[in-house]
Amino acid sequence: MKSSLLFIIKSTLLGIVVSVILLALIPQLRNGNQLQVRNIFPGDMPQKVSFAEAINRSAPAVVNIYSQKTIRRSAMFRNNEVERTSLGSGVIMSENGYILTCLHVIAGADTIEVIVAEQSKVHEAQVIGFDPLTDLAVLKINANNLPVIPQLEEGEENKTQVGDLVLAIGNPYNLGQTITQGIISATGRSEVSQLGIATHRNFIQMDATLNEGNSGGALVDSNGYLVGINNANYKILEGGQPKDVPGVFFAVPYQMAKKVMRDIISKGRVIRGYAGLQGVDHELAGVIITAVENRSPASRAGIQVSDVLMSVGGTEINSAVEVQSIVSNTLPGTTLDFEIKRKGETIVVPVVVGDFDRVLRNG
Structure with missing residues (x-):
């Protein structure tokens, strides 16, 4: 009986001491305010992540x-x-x-x-x-003073890379403006479908969801700057019918879209250079030429299958996508030096860039 009474007295005294300490450390409790975790550890709560801005x-x-x-x-x-x-x-x-x-x-x-x-x-x-x-x-x-999407300054380096967070803005199913979030999964996707999507697109691949109505909308980064124009989701053929693949979506990169718009406005069509060769990335460096089209600029210049292309116009080459980008962005009629390795020798072959649009028109 005595020991129980002693235990109760000790517990009561301990409770009083703890209460005094809490009242001293947390002034909000003196006014009868409700105890909240953020009142005890105000600096430890993580800040809310928001892309509202x-x-x-x-x-x-x-x-x-x-x-x-x-x-x-x-x-x-x-x-x-x-x-x-x-x-x-x-x-x-x-x-x-x-x-x-x-x-x-x-x-x-x-x-x-x-x-x-x-x-x-x-x-x-x-x-x-x-x-x-x-x-x-x-x-x-026919309108003026319209809101303009934030864009990189002319000549500013494109810093878009795999792993960047992106936001897709559009009007899916006519629900009204809707935002979806994802990350960039890959860049330079030149052939994104079994349905024959053209290789000149060089898509950005991401997992921000696109639905019917999102096509043509903006893909922006976490600062609101335009990264690309939302286009489509990946499709496969199943039973002879196209089927959407969830989680794989594509956008046309901003720089490419801006060039297309500029050419259409100023020249009425998109001007693209053309060399007439195909290649695959070399495991060490450069690009291995796998095909050269007959009567193409590359063929007339003497480029051959199995040549290893090391640089174009003075720019070192690490992928076939880079070759396509450099040639496509070169005005027809311009001469580009193709540095190639052939049978252990390095030679420079001048190639007069052709007009890709003319090739398309002539079949």
């Missing part, structure tokens, strides 16, 4: 696009006309109304309407031009 900076420049086209269907004894509306997104690239979107969003459209989120106003859009190889189109609306 990036979205506030970039989202106003992403528009909704609605395109309508009339489809004529022949039926027995009569012709039916059906209007079909396509849904997509676009990115305002200049305050006077130039907009980038995907060609498949507006292909064959009779009318195209653009809604700018900040204005809640419908604008009729004019097609300035398009580029099937990158699936990009340039639109123009």
Whole structure:
């Protein structure tokens, strides 16, 4: 009995001491405030991660696009006309109304309407031009002082790399502007599908979800700067039918999209250089030439299969994608020095760059 009473007295005294210490250390308790963890350890709570600032900076420049086209269907004894509306997104690239979107969003459209989120106003859009190889189109609306997507300065280095966090902005299923998040999974994807997507696209691969209506929208970094134009998700053929693969999505890189837009506005078409060769990355350095097209600039210059291409125009080469990028961005008629290794010797072969558009037109 005595020992129990002693235990109770000791426990009571200990409780009083602890209470006094808590009251001394936590002044909020003296006023009867509710005890919260952040009051005890105010400096240990992690800060909230938010990309609201990036979205506030970039989202106003992403528009909704609605395109309508009339489809004529022949039926027995009569012709039916059906209007079909396509849904997509676009990115305002200049305050006077130039907009980038995907060609498949507006292909064959009779009318195209653009809604700018900040204005809640419908604008009729004019097609300035398009580029099937990158699936990009340039639109123009009659408006000024529009919100413009944040972009890298001219000549500023592209620092986009695998592992960067990105945000996709668009209008999926016409729900209204929606943001999805992911990371860049790969860059320089030149052939992204079993359905024959053109190799000139050099896609960014990421896992930010794209759904119907996201095409043509903006892919931005964590600061709100434009990284690419959202395009499509990966597709495979299953039972003869295309099937979407979840978690694998693609965007046209900003630099490529900007060049396409600039060429279309200033020249009416995209100007691309052409050499007429194919290659695979060498395990050590350079690119091994695997094919040379007949009567192509590379063929006329004397480049051969099994040559190892080490540099183009003075730039060292580490991948076939780099070769394509350098040649594509060179004006037709320009001479580029191709440094190659052949049977242990290093030689320099001058190649007069051709016009890729002319090759396409001539089949």
